[in-house]
Amino acid sequence: MKRYVSHNGSFTYVGKSILEKVSGLWPGDQSRREWGGPFSARKVWLAVGLVAGILSLWPPLRPWIRPDGTWRQIQASGVIRIAIDPGNPPFSEDTGSGLQGWDITLGQQLAGLWGVKVQWVVVGFDGLYDALRAGQADMILSSLPYDALHTEEVAFSHPYFQAGQRLLVPAASPVNGLRDLQGKSVAVEWGSAADAGLRRIRQGKGFEIQRFMSPAEAVVAVLEGKADGAAVDGVTALLISQDGKLRIVKEAITDEPYVIAVGREDDRLLLEVNRALDRVLPQWQKRTADTCCIQ
Amino acid sequence: MLRVPPSRHTVGGQLALLVLVIICWGMVGRDPLPVTTLGPPQEVYTSYPSLGVHTRLTDEVEPRKIKRTLQMVRELGASWVVEYFPWAYAEPEAGRYDFTHADLLVNHALQQGLKVIARIDYVPAWARPADSTVRLLPEEAYQRYAAFVAVFAHHFRGRVNYIVVWNEPNLVFEWGMRPADPEAYTRLLAQSYKAIKAVAPETQVLAAGLAPTEGDGANMSDLEFLKRMIMAGGGQWMDGLAAHAYGRTVPATEPPDAGRINFRRVELYHDMLVRAGYEGLPLYITESGWNDNQHWVWAVSPAQRIQYTLSALQVARDWPWCRVLAVWVLRLPWRTYTFQDNFTMVDTDFEPLPLYLEVQKWVGEK
Numbered sequence: 173m174k175r176y177v178s179h180n181g182s183f184t185y186v187g188k189s190i191l192e193k194v195s196g197l198w199p200g201d202q203s204r205r206e207w208g209g210p211f212s213a214r215k216v217w218l219a220v221g222l223v224a225g226i227l228s229l230w231p232p233l234r235p236w237i238r239p240d241g242t243w244r245q246i247q248a249s250g251v252i253r254i255a256i257d258p259g260n261p262p263f264s265e266d267t268g269s270g271l272q273g274w275d276i277t278l279g280q281q282l283a284g285l286w287g288v289k290v291q292w293v294v295v296g297f298d299g300l301y302d303a304l305r306a307g308q309a310d311m312i313l314s315s316l317p318y319d320a321l322h323t324e325e326v327a328f329s330h331p332y333f334q335a336g337q338r339l340l341v342p343a344a345s346p347v348n349g350l351r352d353l354q355g356k357s358v359a360v361e362w363g364s365a366a367d368a369g370l371r372r373i374r375q376g377k378g379f380e381i382q383r384f385m386s387p388a389e390a391v392v393a394v395l396e397g398k399a400d401g402a403a404v405d406g407v408t409a410l411l412i413s414q415d416g417k418l419r420i421v422k423e424a425i426t427d428e429p430y431v432i433a434v435g436r437e438d439d440r441l442l443l444e445v446n447r448a449l450d451r452v453l454p455q456w457q458k459r460t461a462d463t464c465c466i467q
Numbered sequence: 468m469l470r471v472p473p474s475r476h477t478v479g480g481q482l483a484l485l486v487l488v489i490i491c492w493g494m495v496g497r498d499p500l501p502v503t504t505l506g507p508p509q510e511v512y513t514s515y516p517s518l519g520v521h522t523r524l525t526d527e528v529e530p531r532k533i534k535r536t537l538q539m540v541r542e543l544g545a546s547w548v549v550e551y552f553p554w555a556y557a558e559p560e561a562g563r564y565d566f567t568h569a570d571l572l573v574n575h576a577l578q579q580g581l582k583v584i585a586r587i588d589y590v591p592a593w594a595r596p597a598d599s600t601v602r603l604l605p606e607e608a609y610q611r612y613a614a615f616v617a618v619f620a621h622h623f624r625g626r627v628n629y630i631v632v633w634n635e636p637n638l639v640f641e642w643g644m645r646p647a648d649p650e651a652y653t654r655l656l657a658q659s660y661k662a663i664k665a666v667a668p669e670t671q672v673l674a675a676g677l678a679p680t681e682g683d684g685a686n687m688s689d690l691e692f693l694k695r696m697i698m699a700g701g702g703q704w705m706d707g708l709a710a711h712a713y714g715r716t717v718p719a720t721e722p723p724d725a726g727r728i729n730f731r732r733v734e735l736y737h738d739m740l741v742r743a744g745y746e747g748l749p750l751y752i753t754e755s756g757w758n759d760n761q762h763w764v765w766a767v768s769p770a771q772r773i774q775y776t777l778s779a780l781q782v783a784r785d786w787p788w789c790r791v792l793a794v795w796v797l798r799l800p801w802r803t804y805t806f807q808d809n810f811t812m813v814d815t816d817f818e819p820l821p822l823y824l825e826v827q828k829w830v831g832e833k
Binding site: 298321362365385 | 773822825
């Protein structure tokens with residue numbers, strides 16, 4: 173221990189510790205004298221405040237330190253308002269007697285976990301983001317593709333469905349990834365997004381593209397052994413793979429994940445959505461289809 | 468008494484120094500941002516000189532993207548590019564003109580060997596009533612629009628030789644949420660025609676492309692609108708008629724019928740002009756195409772979209788009165804995730820979609 177004498181004659185003791193060295197980094201002895209030495213209560217409180225301030229800015233902790241108003245409102249009212257465009261079966265459709273579809277099921281499962289009820293806010297696809305911005309809805313759950321252009325105003329959840337173009341192969345096929353397509357033939361609907369995706373990845377992979385007038389014809393070509401695989405969109409692939417004759421290759425041809433959107437400041441709601449998705453997705457997948465479509 | 472010399476450095480100063488060092492470190496070794504030049508002049512090699520595409524560069528900021536878009540028009544084998552030039556962008560205040568962006572894309576288009584058709588509308592706030600739609604042009608402001616298109620024609624004289632006056636005025640939406648009014652539109656066309664010809668007589672003034680529709684109350688059938696335009700004397704105030712030829716869900720070969728919306732409906736426009744004594748007026752199809760969004764009511768399958776488009780090229784070849792067949796739309800600056808994406812020929816990241824490649828191949832082979 174060393175003893176220093178401050179400018180007003182009082183004594184300050186400093187031990188030879190890490191703290192001493194750290195406090196020694198504090199610039200200016202004028203400051204040191206005014207603050208009454210490195211172990212003073214004021215300094216300790218300042219340090220605590222500084223650390224707390226920094227931690228409060230750390231995104232993972234923000235929802236706990238400052239829960240957003242939307243989440244509080246959902247909890248208080250017992251209702252979550254979900255924006256949806258009911259025009260995209262099998263994810264959502266208005267059957268006349270109510271909304272049905274995979275998104276409807278997922279929304280109800282999420283709400284069930286939180287102990288609240290769902291109020292569906294029906295809007296056209298063009299109006300989904302506006303509904304969120306205008307406060308008419310708490311979140312969007314409507315087979316919504318991730319869109320980086322909107323990340324300044326909304327926050328997106330983890331993906332819950334891979335809607336990109338997928339490769340279907342016979343159940344016993346040795347093809348387990350796009351690299352295995354060397355020397356193979358892939359059937360596809362002429363001009364479709366799958367066709368575009370295959371043309372894009374074709375270089376260097378050495379496979380042949382067989383074009384048909386519809387996705388159904390492309391799938392039949394595989395079933396009849398005329399092609400080694402068929403490229404179709406994620407939903408079609410999911411539906412066709414149900415009978416077990418064809419399976420979906422895990423590696424997608426194009427990536428188009430469906431996500432849930434919440435307000436940019438709704439950190440707590442986003443956290444709860446992601447946690448809930450982790451819990452309900454396996455159950456939801458069983459109700460919708462094979463788990464292989466989720467990545 | 469121990470005296471420690473006071474430090475000359477403050478926390479703020481040290482942090483600022485640290486930030487500066489980090490910034491400098493990040494900049495070391497980085498290439499400067501590339502400058503997009505016009506590049507050497509190009510020519511369009513095509514077997515189909517009347518082929519065009521409508522681009523959507525109005526909201527495209529980056530010069531490299533503008534250049535790449537127009538390169539892809541040329542590489543498609545299209546000689547014509549149709550582009551939208553909003554009046555409000557170029558004359559944000561009355562009498563103050565800014566053609567910076569318009570110059571950029573026109574110069575790039577010319578460098579690629581393309582001919583430009585300019586569609587002009589979008590009313591600036593100063594030329595319309597407060598809180599009105601950007602498509603509302605009151606009759607008392609017709610002269611302001613005419614003055615602007617004249618300035619545009621003068622500024623781009625020798626570079627842009629085709630100007631389309633307004634867009635789809637037979638629709639309530641495009642006519643400022645008012646019922647369609649062919650006689651009023653004809654007066655706008657006449658004033659614009661006179662103003663343009665006064666400063667650039669060689670510039671071709673095209674009457675607006677009409678929206679193909681049967682009409683439903685306030686929206687007027689395109690055929691009815693054109694008929695009344697001609698009766699109001701519209702034929703003398705145009706050098707050609709712009710036209711929109713969408714095929715909806717039927718093949719390009721389906722014969723024209725007043726009760727059907729199909730690609731060959733434009734033949735009815737031509738017949739009407741001929742009957743009115745304007746057989747010399749050509750048509751410029753500034754928008755056409757099919758859509759393959761499975762969730763849209765007027766969509767076809769992707770394969771049909773390609774088939775019908777190629778078939779349309781074949782059909783229009785036999786129309787001597789058709790100067791241009793432009794497809795809507797080459798590319799959008801960003802994905803909309805709506806049916807609008809399914810009109811494009813090139814993805815937002817400039818990847819050619821199958822329709823682009825098939826048209827390019829067809830034009831190259833014929």
